[in-house]
Amino acid sequence: MMKYLYVVFMFTLSGCATWFPASVQEIEEGTYMISAFGNSFASQEGMSEKIHKKADSLCAGNGYEKVVAEDTKWTHQKDYSTGMTESFKTMSMTISCNS
Numbered sequence: 001m002m003k004y005l006y007v008v009f010m011f012t013l014s015g016c017a018t019w020f021p022a023s024v025q026e027i028e029e030g031t032y033m034i035s036a037f038g039n040s041f042a043s044q045e046g047m048s049e050k051i052h053k054k055a056d057s058l059c060a061g062n063g064y065e066k067v068v069a070e071d072t073k074w075t076h077q078k079d080y081s082t083g084m085t086e087s088f089k090t091m092s093m094t095i096s097c098n099s
Helices: 002-016 044-058
Strands: 023-028 031-038 064-079 084-097
Touching: 031 044, 044 064, 044 084
Parallel strands: none
Antiparallel strands: 023 031, 031 084, 064 084
């Protein structure tokens, strides 16, 4: 029973690690900046995987080249409703789709 609770707890935490799907901003025709966001539980590998999956889908399987590689930043933001300071990670990569 205890193992079951542990597994459920770990899945719950992993589900909270990343907040949103990767977001996309088109810089110019065929060039995109893709960003992923996560809290302190999010791993760089998981966020990078999200970005690469989004890049694959944007370029319709034709491949892509990194214009600017992944860059991870920690951001601290004060939540004025609770007075607490929240921390989250952002990672972004700029790609150009192959023709």
